[in-house]
Amino acid sequence: MQIRILATGGTFDKExxxxxxxxxxxxxxxxxxxxxxxxxxEIEVETIMMIDSLQMxxxxxxxxxxxxxxxxxxxxxxxxxxxxxxxxxAVLGPAITGKVVVLTGAMVPYVFGSSDGMFNLGTALGFVQxxxxxxxxxxxxxxxxxxxxxxxxxxxxxxxxx
Amino acid sequence: MQIRILATGGTFDKExxxxxxxxxxxxxxxxxxxxxxxxxxEIEVETIMMIDSLQMxxxxxxxxxxxxxxxxxxxxxxxxxxxxxxxxxAVLGPAITGKVVVLTGAMVPYVFGSSDGMFNLGTALGFVQxxxxxxxxxxxxxxxxxxxxxxxxxxxxxxxxx
Amino acid sequence: MQIRILATGGTFDKExxxxxxxxxxxxxxxxxxxxxxxxxxEIEVETIMMIDSLQMxxxxxxxxxxxxxxxxxxxxxxxxxxxxxxxxxAVLGPAITGKVVVLTGAMVPYVFGSSDGMFNLGTALGFVQxxxxxxxxxxxxxxxxxxxxxxxxxxxxxxxxx
Amino acid sequence: MQIRILATGGTFDKExxxxxxxxxxxxxxxxxxxxxxxxxxEIEVETIMMIDSLQMxxxxxxxxxxxxxxxxxxxxxxxxxxxxxxxxxAVLGPAITGKVVVLTGAMVPYVFGSSDGMFNLGTALGFVQxxxxxxxxxxxxxxxxxxxxxxxxxxxxxxxxx
Numbered sequence: 001m002q003i004r005i006l007a008t009g010g011t012f013d014k015e016x017x018x019x020x021x022x023x024x025x026x027x028x029x030x031x032x033x034x035x036x037x038x039x040x041x042e043i044e045v046e047t048i049m050m051i052d053s054l055q056m057x058x059x060x061x062x063x064x065x066x067x068x069x070x071x072x073x074x075x076x077x078x079x080x081x082x083x084x085x086x087x088x089x090a091v092l093g094p095a096i097t098g099k100v101v102v103l104t105g106a107m108v109p110y111v112f113g114s115s116d117g118m119f120n121l122g123t124a125l126g127f128v129q130x131x132x133x134x135x136x137x138x139x140x141x142x143x144x145x146x147x148x149x150x151x152x153x154x155x156x157x158x159x160x161x162x
Numbered sequence: 163m164q165i166r167i168l169a170t171g172g173t174f175d176k177e178x179x180x181x182x183x184x185x186x187x188x189x190x191x192x193x194x195x196x197x198x199x200x201x202x203x204e205i206e207v208e209t210i211m212m213i214d215s216l217q218m219x220x221x222x223x224x225x226x227x228x229x230x231x232x233x234x235x236x237x238x239x240x241x242x243x244x245x246x247x248x249x250x251x252a253v254l255g256p257a258i259t260g261k262v263v264v265l266t267g268a269m270v271p272y273v274f275g276s277s278d279g280m281f282n283l284g285t286a287l288g289f290v291q292x293x294x295x296x297x298x299x300x301x302x303x304x305x306x307x308x309x310x311x312x313x314x315x316x317x318x319x320x321x322x323x324x
Numbered sequence: 325m326q327i328r329i330l331a332t333g334g335t336f337d338k339e340x341x342x343x344x345x346x347x348x349x350x351x352x353x354x355x356x357x358x359x360x361x362x363x364x365x366e367i368e369v370e371t372i373m374m375i376d377s378l379q380m381x382x383x384x385x386x387x388x389x390x391x392x393x394x395x396x397x398x399x400x401x402x403x404x405x406x407x408x409x410x411x412x413x414a415v416l417g418p419a420i421t422g423k424v425v426v427l428t429g430a431m432v433p434y435v436f437g438s439s440d441g442m443f444n445l446g447t448a449l450g451f452v453q454x455x456x457x458x459x460x461x462x463x464x465x466x467x468x469x470x471x472x473x474x475x476x477x478x479x480x481x482x483x484x485x486x
Numbered sequence: 487m488q489i490r491i492l493a494t495g496g497t498f499d500k501e502x503x504x505x506x507x508x509x510x511x512x513x514x515x516x517x518x519x520x521x522x523x524x525x526x527x528e529i530e531v532e533t534i535m536m537i538d539s540l541q542m543x544x545x546x547x548x549x550x551x552x553x554x555x556x557x558x559x560x561x562x563x564x565x566x567x568x569x570x571x572x573x574x575x576a577v578l579g580p581a582i583t584g585k586v587v588v589l590t591g592a593m594v595p596y597v598f599g600s601s602d603g604m605f606n607l608g609t610a611l612g613f614v615q616x617x618x619x620x621x622x623x624x625x626x627x628x629x630x631x632x633x634x635x636x637x638x639x640x641x642x643x644x645x646x647x648x
Contacts, residue, residue: 011345018431019480021335021347021376025319038269039279039303052345107200107342113437118280119199125303126288141201141287156343157202173507180593181642183497183509183538214507269504275599318505361605362593363627364643430526442604443523449627450612465525465611481526 001111002042004073005030005129008064009050010081012117014109025050029110030079041125043074053081053088053105061091068096074129076101079121082151082158085137089146093135102128103146104138107156163202163289166235167192170226171212172243174279176271185229187212190240191272195283203287206235215243215250215267230258237290238263241283244313244320247299251308255297264290265308268299269318326366327452328397329354332388333374334405335439338433347375349396353434354403357445365449368397377405377412385415392420399452400425403445406475406482409461413470417459426452427470428462431480488528489614490559491516494550495536496567498603500595511536515596516565519607527611530559539567539574539591547577554582561614562587565607567645568637571623575632579621588614589632590624593642 007013008027014023030045038108048067049060063147068076082105092101104124106117124138135146139158169175169190176185191285192207211222230238242250243265254263266286268279286300297308301320312323331337331352338347354369372391373384392400404412406429416425428448430441448462459470463482474485493499493514498510534553537544554562561615566574568591578587590610592603610624621632625644636647 011342014266014345016432016436018335019477023345033281034303036276036278037303038278038319039281041303042239043303068236078241085387108340111436111438112340114198114435116198116200119195119201119284122281122284122286122303123288124284126285126300126305127292130289130292131306133277139200139202139286141196141205153343157200173504176507176634178594180497181639183500197573270502274502274597276597311522315505357605358627360600360602360645361627362602362625363605365627367627438522440522440524443519443525443608446605446608446610446627447612448608450609450624450629451616453629454613454616462612463524465520465523465527465529465608467612467615481524 001075001129002044002073003075003077003125004071005043005045006064006067006076006078007045007047007050008049008053008056008060008078008080010053010079011109012079012106012107013050016109017110023109030121033110035120037118037122039125056081056084056088061088062077064088065092065095068092068099074099077121077124077128078103080105082107082139085139086146086150087138089135089137089149093146096135098133100128100131100133101135102131102138102143103136134146163237163291164206164235165237165239165287166233166239167205167207168226168229168238169207169209169212170215170218170240170242171268172215172241173271174241174268175212177273178271185271188191190241192283195272195280199280201287213243215246218243218250220244222225223250226250227254227257230254230263236261239283239286239290240265242267242320244269244301247301248308248312251297251299251311255308258297260295262290262293262295263297264293264300264305265298325453325469326368326397327399327401327449328395329367329369330388330391330400330402331369331371331374331403332377332380332384332402334377334403334429335433336403337374339435340433347433352403354445355453357434357442361442361446363449375405377408380405380412388392388412389419390415392416392423392425398423401445401448401452402427402428406431406463408473409463410470413459413461413473417470420459422457424452424455424457425459426455426462426467427460451461487561487615488530488559489561489563489611490557491529491531492550492553492562492564493531493533493536494539494542494546494564494566496539496591498565498594499536501597502595509595514565516607519596520605523604523608525611537567539570542567542570542574547574550574551578551581554578554585554587559615560585563607563610563614564589566591568593568625571625572632574634575621575623575635579632582621584619586614586617586619587621588617588624588629589622624638
């Protein structure tokens with residue numbers, strides 16, 4: 001079973017710039033995370049962009065959609081900022097057929113020690129191997145269909161909407 | 163969806179005793195790990211035993227089996243030492259019906275920083291929510307049916323046997 | 325030998341707000357750091373303020389000076405943002421006599437894992453126990469007299485100026 | 487000011503072997519630790535041996551003594567297992583003149599996350615730059631003359647003996 005991970009940035013991959021005290025992006029940490037998890041799946045990691053999801057444009061979402069459709073793999077995990085994961089889900093959901101796509105992210109950068117990133121990446125890889133075709137969001141240990149999820153910004157938790 | 167986690171110990175939960183320089187067990191860290199993962203699943207954590215899986219007896223395995231069958235939940239994750247995970251799988255596999263049971267563990271203790279525990283717990287929780295009834299082992303990002311897996315001790319990696 | 329640590333904030337004590345993605349202050353981590361260092365010195369920790377040193381006003385510096393002079397201890401470590409450590413040193417230096425005062429800080433927040441905070445706190449406590457009266461800055465393993473140090477902002481390193 | 491660090495092993499530098507579940511030595515982490523501390527002192531790191539201090543023989547202690555005397559630096563930090571630090575101090579103490587030698591170590595391996603190593607290395611480097619000639623032990627934030635210290639094994643704390 002072959003899996004592609006499309007990295008788009010988000011809190012997941014933020015770094016701390018010790019000269020300016022600001023958060024920024026350098027490269028994705030997904031390779032490091034898979035090594036730390038002693039992951040032995042056949043995974044191709046591809047960085048599409050490295051941005052905060054609040055900066056993500058329609059053109060960016062089109063590019064993500066295109067890469068999902070072009071990928072030779074049927075099982076795709078997308079790492080993504082949590083703030084607009086549901087918008088990207090709404091672009092991918094109606095436009096992808098016959099593939100399993102799981103969006104995931106983190107509330108705290110991987111490099112900060114107290115990150116939820118390793119856990120979320122684990123759940124996303126669990127879901128992507130077992131679910132049927134569709135576009136999903138994996139956060140807080142749970143898996144949501146793209147059209148039934150929203151981020152509760154006060155609590156920082158993803159919840160089901162009906 | 164309700165999930166029960168049965169903690170049995172294993173590397174997952176080992177601590178470092180700074181007075182003796184030896185590894186030992188105190189309490190399970192699964193609660194901490196679920197908090198760190200911002201997990202919002204309905205999970206009941208139950209410590210059955212807190213031992214190295216090389217010390218696990220037939221009576222211990224019977225107890226694990228009994229707790230699986232007694233649990234009101236149909237979806238169960240068992241944290242377990244990696245050295246005899248396949249033996250426990252072989253006890254549970256033929257004896258449990260109608261439940262999804264996923265065994266997982268870690269190569270490095272959770273408290274050591276470089277642990278694969280968070281990732282493995284994530285994959286196990288992903289698998290347990292989506293797979294059909296059966297007894298499985300979740301390690302290295304992969305999921306194995308209980309009767310097709312073994313730990314390669316030279317590499318420290320779980321692999322499929324046929 | 326009794327030591328007082330005056331906490332003023334700075335990168336040392338910054339936290340990551342996972343709801344907003346911004347850095348902020350809650351409480352000082354110095355107590356945690358001393359426990360992690362298994363420190364058995366007689367230390368009193370006092371939080372004077374919890375701010376970024378770029379926000380520090382003349383009134384704030386007067387307050388720090390007053391607390392140094394009022395303290396019953398002759399040996400004082402001040403944790404401080406690195407950006408204006410030299411300005412605070414210039415206020416304290418000429419105005420404190422008969423006490424050993426060591427300013428220290430961190431380039432990366434303590435909670436981020438890759439912090440220099442534990443190391444800097446260690447050097448500062450080493451210096452404060454052994455140096456003669458004066459006001460010093462302890463950063464990068466080195467100790468500078470207050471009137472001969474500046475932060476090189478391009479490199480993020482403290483250096484001697486003459 | 488030039489400083490030499492002589493690495494002899496000890497808990498400081500222990501690693502976890504995930505295949506056997508045992509602790510072992512590979513290489514010293516002092517270089518990594520100095521980088522993490524953003525240390526800009528002129529330091530030469532030399533590994534003399536990489537052993538548990540309970541295994542240390544008289545010949546080993548002679549070798550440490552010889553390297554202290556041969557070193558061109560007058561300021562030397564020795565990283566050492568905590569169990570026999572006082573014995574090594576008793577060999578070096580009467581035999582070294584005109585140099586500042588500070589022994590330090592850790593209760594928890596550096597790689598385990600909750601280590602006191604960074605703090606202890608910081609204090610040792612603070613002491614070695616400021617103390618007069620002599621042989622000292624730096625642990626728990628404190629500095630002891632070699633002939634007045636012992637490790638309290640029940641508490642895991644170094645204390646003054648008279």
